[in-house]
Amino acid sequence: MGLNDKQVNKNRNFFQSLMHALGGVYSLVSTERNFRKHITLAVIAIIMGIWLQLTINEWLWITLAIFVVVVAEVLNTVVESIVDLIVGHHYHDEAKKAKDVAAGGVLIAAIFALVIGCLIFIPELMHEFHIHL
Ligand SMILES: Nc1ncnc2c1ncn2[C@@H]1O[C@H](COP(=O)(O)OP(=O)(O)OP(=O)(O)O)[C@@H](O)[C@H]1O
Known part of the structure; x- marks a missing residue:
């Protein structure tokens, strides 16, 4: 459930939202x-x-x-x-x-x-x- 999944529909729950948000922070740190x-x-x-x-x-x-x-x-x-x-x-x-x-x-x-x-x-x-x- 990271940035590499192919999900395009809305997050189903708080945990899924949190995982994607953390993936965003990781992407920021690793690429910028x-x-x-x-x-x-x-x-x-x-x-x-x-x-x-x-x-x-x-x-x-x-x-x-x-x-x-x-x-x-x-x-x-x-x-x-x-x-x-x-x-x-x-x-x-x-x-x-x-x-x-x-x-x-x-x-x-x-x-x-x-x-x-x-x-x-x-x-x-x-x-x-x-x-x-
Ligand atoms: N598609 C484009 N059309 C016109 N100018 C562009 C385009 N892409 C980039 N530039 C110019 O090149 C510069 C560098 O773009 P780039 O996408 O590499 O940003 P960056 O170097 O990643 O920025 P940062 O230094 O904030 O990380 C931009 O600030 C802009 O002036």
């Missing part, structure tokens, strides 16, 4: 190189957060930043798949626009995450290493 890079950065941020003992407020921002990037990557992958399904390997201006806008969404989300990361981690690291400006 940029997604794996973002997940690696998220894991580094979480490890640093544990080390620096972030406050609950700081964790909320870090969590938001991670999920914004993940959601943008999910939408980007969906757009790429649908565009490829529709136009295949034929060049089309609208296909280019859809893919570039979706990639732009990931870029904007990544910049948001970078800003959040800098705002939280730079002061925490300065405090940790007794750096005063």
